[in-house]
Amino acid sequence: MDPTTSSSWKRLVARTDVASLPTIAELFQADAHRAEAMSVDITLPNGAMVVDFSKQHVTPDVLEALLTYADEAGVADARDAMFAGGIVNLTEAQPALHTALRARATERVMIDGSDVVAEVHAERERLAAFARDVRSGITHAADGRPFTHVLNIGIGGSDLGPALAYAAWSASRKPDLECRFVSNVDPVSLEATLDALDPARTLVVMCSKSFSTAETVANCRDVQAWLAAALGSESVATHSVVVTAQPSRVAATALVARCTFASWKWVGGRYSISSSMNLANAIAFGPEVIDEFLDGMNAMDAHFRSAEPRRNAPLLLALINLWNRTLLGRPTRAMLVYQDALAGFVDYIQQLEMESNGKSVRRDGGSVTVDTAPIVWGGVGTNAQHAFMQLVHQGTTVVPVDFIGVAHTSARNAARHDELIANMFAQAEALAFGRDEAAVRRSGVDAAAAPHRVAPGNRPSTTILVSSLSPSTLGALIALYEHAVFVHGVLLDINSFDQWGVELGKHLANSVIEDLGRTDVVASHDASTTRLLQWYRQHR
Numbered sequence: 001m002d003p004t005t006s007s008s009w010k011r012l013v014a015r016t017d018v019a020s021l022p023t024i025a026e027l028f029q030a031d032a033h034r035a036e037a038m039s040v041d042i043t044l045p046n047g048a049m050v051v052d053f054s055k056q057h058v059t060p061d062v063l064e065a066l067l068t069y070a071d072e073a074g075v076a077d078a079r080d081a082m083f084a085g086g087i088v089n090l091t092e093a094q095p096a097l098h099t100a101l102r103a104r105a106t107e108r109v110m111i112d113g114s115d116v117v118a119e120v121h122a123e124r125e126r127l128a129a130f131a132r133d134v135r136s137g138i139t140h141a142a143d144g145r146p147f148t149h150v151l152n153i154g155i156g157g158s159d160l161g162p163a164l165a166y167a168a169w170s171a172s173r174k175p176d177l178e179c180r181f182v183s184n185v186d187p188v189s190l191e192a193t194l195d196a197l198d199p200a201r202t203l204v205v206m207c208s209k210s211f212s213t214a215e216t217v218a219n220c221r222d223v224q225a226w227l228a229a230a231l232g233s234e235s236v237a238t239h240s241v242v243v244t245a246q247p248s249r250v251a252a253t254a255l256v257a258r259c260t261f262a263s264w265k266w267v268g269g270r271y272s273i274s275s276s277m278n279l280a281n282a283i284a285f286g287p288e289v290i291d292e293f294l295d296g297m298n299a300m301d302a303h304f305r306s307a308e309p310r311r312n313a314p315l316l317l318a319l320i321n322l323w324n325r326t327l328l329g330r331p332t333r334a335m336l337v338y339q340d341a342l343a344g345f346v347d348y349i350q351q352l353e354m355e356s357n358g359k360s361v362r363r364d365g366g367s368v369t370v371d372t373a374p375i376v377w378g379g380v381g382t383n384a385q386h387a388f389m390q391l392v393h394q395g396t397t398v399v400p401v402d403f404i405g406v407a408h409t410s411a412r413n414a415a416r417h418d419e420l421i422a423n424m425f426a427q428a429e430a431l432a433f434g435r436d437e438a439a440v441r442r443s444g445v446d447a448a449a450a451p452h453r454v455a456p457g458n459r460p461s462t463t464i465l466v467s468s469l470s471p472s473t474l475g476a477l478i479a480l481y482e483h484a485v486f487v488h489g490v491l492l493d494i495n496s497f498d499q500w501g502v503e504l505g506k507h508l509a510n511s512v513i514e515d516l517g518r519t520d521v522v523a524s525h526d527a528s529t530t531r532l533l534q535w536y537r538q539h540r
């Protein structure tokens with residue numbers, strides 16, 4: 001459905017003149033219960049989350065129209081179809097069943113006559129047993145001694161999730177085996193990583209859904225050559241395992257491994273953190289930690305499936321995204337995480353959202369008629385306050401912000417943590433309510449200087465707080481955004497589960513790589529690329 005054809009859409013468009021909307025401050029003055037009405041509290045296993053939308057520039061009337069539009073767009077049916085294994089990824093003719101990866105063992109989801117939940121649980125148990133054996137030393141290195149380090153090789157969804165989880169969980173618990181992550185095909189990074197590792201103590205986890213990603217295959221080859229040089233080629237497989245949805249492709253790469261763990265075609269790369277792709281962390285922290293993580297995700301799945309629309313956090317997050325990006329034309333959304341250990345969350349959501357909804361074609365192949373995904377960017381608080389927040393407060397582009405913070409700190413100095421979170425609350429307050437010239441003048445600033453210090457305010461944000469940074473709350477946080485991205489795709493009538501746009505660059509890279517290997521004049525590219533290629537060849 002072309003969104004613009006729906007009646008509630010017209011109602012929404014009629015309210016997009018921001019200057020005629022009550023300001024965020026006026027919305028709070030008009031409704032003493034706004035904070036409660038627009039906050040969603042979610043109970044999680046061993047924790048809790050609150051999502052506060054009240055500082056978004058959304059009037060009750062706009063919220064009504066957004067909820068009506070979600071109904072017209074068929075969000076509930078689309079959600080239920082996804083959970084049931086419906087073919088929601090039309091261009092790849094696949095279900096999107098990342099939710100089955102954390103379903104309870106009692107649940108059943110049938111695909112082609114087989115229950116994928118049973119399959120998933122069997123694989124989870126196999127992976128857990130392997131992780132336990134590596135941790136205990138039963139599964140050991142070629143010299144018979146235990147592994148002490150894990151090197152995860154993967155890119156995109158086969159890297160960002162595992163790396164995020166490792167950093168987040170390392171903040172409150174010491175990993176029993178240390179992990180390193182290699183993703184880019186940058187030899188400087190790979191060599192620096194390998195120089196800091198002992199091949200005799202290192203287990204390599206080769207992660208790739210497709211097992212055809214050039215960077216990952218190249219890095220795996222370099223790493224297996226490093227293992228062979230140090231340990232002998234007969235020991236390489238002992239130090240290597242594979243995680244993939246395409247086991248049949250591994251042989252073609254000549255890479256070897258002692259065993260392979262499954263992901264599935266019906267799990268998108270950027271939705272695969274709840275699959276075997278998290279093996280490195282199962283080894284580093286123990287499979288029980290992965291169970292906690294998946295329980296947190298499952299709790300958010302249950303919330304998404306059962307909470308009524310007005311109290312449904314993924315739905316509201318998606319509707320507000322639609323309002324800001326598509327209806328009010330705000331091109332970007334910033335993510336500010338107020339915990340260094342969550343720095344990787346911004347990159348993670350960038351891939352999740354921009355690779356999912358960065359589309360210009362609707363599910364039926366017709367061109368979209370509205371703007372789709374925002375550009376997602378961001379950083380860590382409070383560093384960001386001393387970097388780009390100047391623009392977010394006083395710039396000419398309104399940037400909606402998602403603030404993410406953690407209540408209970410694992411640090412000894414809790415008072416310092418209070419300071420960190422106080423800054424997060426203050427940033428959201430300053431954005432929403434600002435400071436006008438009169439207030440600036442009242443603070444003793446002279447007339448000439450006052451205009452420079454005015455904070456316009458009326459700038460929207462959502463604040464998400466989790467009770468602590470545990471495996472469960474990280475799981476719930478990730479699942480919250482997975483579902484919000486899915487709903488946003490339904491509202492825009494686009495397929496959130498393919499990523500055809502990444503293929504052309506990969507294809508062209510192959511021909512450029514070939515040309516870089518030649519010595520004669522290359523004329524197969526445009527004049528600019530040809531000239532740059534020549535320049536590069538002269539200077540490398």
Ligand code: F6P
Nearest residue numbers: 156157158208209210213269502
């Ligand atoms: O090129 C994009 C992409 O396919 C992502 O969707 C994916 O997460 C990443 O590359 C890595 O893919 P794979 O896990 O198949 O190596």
